[in-house]
Amino acid sequence: MxxxxxxxxxxxxxxxxxxxxxxxxxxxxxxxxxxxxxxxxxxxxxxxxxxxxxxxxxxxxxxxxxxxxxxxxxxxxxxxxxxxxxxxxxxxxxxxxxxxxxxxxxxxxxxxxxxDWLKPETAAISSKHAWLEDELGEKQIKLSYMTCLPVVQVGNERVEVITPIARGFLPVEDVEIFPTGEGGPKGDGLRIIEKAKEYVGLDYLWGGMSSFGYDCSGFAYNMHKANGYQISRDASDQAAFGKEIPFDKLLPGDLLFFAYEEGKGSIHHVGLYYGDGKMIHSPMTGRGIEIISLKDTTYEKELCIARRYWEGGGVTNG
Known part of the structure; x- marks a missing residue:
């Protein structure tokens, strides 16, 4: 957040x-x-x-x-x-x-x-999905991971939030509260991977930015968002900033970028380095988020650059 x-x-x-x-x-x-x-x-x-x-x-x-x-x-x-x-x-x-x-x-x-909208604290949904409830506890809308809403007050079991429609309530166990102007605590690369692993199997969706379906860069964006870093939306932009990391210095949570023409063309894909020569990524329509080894794959040939955002804060645009 x-x-x-x-x-x-x-x-x-x-x-x-x-x-x-x-x-x-x-x-x-x-x-x-x-x-x-x-x-x-x-x-x-x-x-x-x-x-x-x-x-x-x-x-x-x-x-x-x-x-x-x-x-x-x-x-x-x-x-x-x-x-x-x-x-x-x-x-x-x-x-x-x-x-x-x-x-x-x-x-x-x-x-x-x-x-009316900006409040000192914000509630971020920290579970895969959470139901927004009305005052009586009736379920209203099934919301995605990393949905953020302004906090009115925090109760023992529910957090009262402002929504675009009216006041609503979220279960305490499904949210993390953070100071709106400061953001949440920053996680390291291992924490980014821990969150990413929760979505293995989730279907790919072009343009997807929710836990109903992510595309490759949307997946990278939201796993960083969950750990306190704002990065660019698209893979080509993500590859342009952050700290460049040599391939022999990779750590879990680093971003791996892949380009056409065996790494010499335009960037078309991004994944998260998992460790031990593997990555976790949202690959393409018809396949879900997966953990794969890079060795002897097309991805190994197309790997062109690696970037780190989780060290020293998330650099976004320069």
Whole structure:
């Protein structure tokens, strides 16, 4: 959980659904994507409904850019009918200095006042999923790992939080509380790997940024986020910063980057060094997060650079 210190205007928007997919433009979503663009959304139903070919097309047809978690802040720069053009300050990108850009259905966003939204403490979901409950304990929304919401008060069994809709409650055992302006405690590389191992088997999703499905760089981003480091959203940006590590000095938690043309072309993949010549990564559509040995694989040939963010704090953009 990195500190939330990005500059914000007096009012801004936050995601008001469990996971909001950020599309390339306002015409990118297909009819089959309807469960993913409504409010409320049902991310699990949407992903179950899509075939592997339809999931691959999210990438190959340049439809999806990234995703937002419930309550994640966006800056809206344009509204076109039912869609909003946004930047995401919590997801650094070379595509826009203000944050990752894309388009989100307007009905998946809620406008809030800065003074009402930002609180001294924030609750981050630390389990794979957690149910947001109402005052009576009724389950309302199934939320992803690393969803962060402002804290109202902490009780013995539940934490009262501010949501885009109303006050809500999260089980104490499913969250970690951290100072909003400071971030959570920084974990080392082994801690990053410990968290990553919990997601072995989770299906890959292009653009995925939630525990319903990660892509390769989304997986790396969120495992660092869980340990107090903010890194760039995309693999090519992640490879440009941090501390370069020689391949014979790798430690668990370092990021490994892979490029076409046997490591000489453009970067297309990132994984986390696991130790003992292995990596843990989210590979591709149709396969889940896995731990593999690099030896005698295409990845061994394509390995081009390694970076470390967990030593001395997370360097993001320079």
């Amino acid at each position: 990195f500190k939330h210190d990005f500059s914000l205007p007096d009012s801004f928007y936050v995601a008001s659904v469990q996971v909001a997919t950020v599309w390339t433009n306002s015409e990118s979503a297909r009819e089959i994507d309807e469960p993913g663009i409504t409010n409320p959304t049902n991310i699990e139903k949407w992903l179950d409904y899509l075939s592997n070919e339809e999931k691959v097309a999210l990438c190959n047809d340049n439809r999806v850019q990234t995703q937002l978690l419930y309550g994640e802040v966006v800056i809206v720069s344009e509204i076109n009918g039912d869609w909003a053009k946004v930047t995401i300050p919590s997801q650094p990108s070379k595509k826009d200095a203000l944050g990752y850009p894309g388009w989100v259905p307007l009905n998946q966003l809620k406008k809030v006042a800065k003074e």
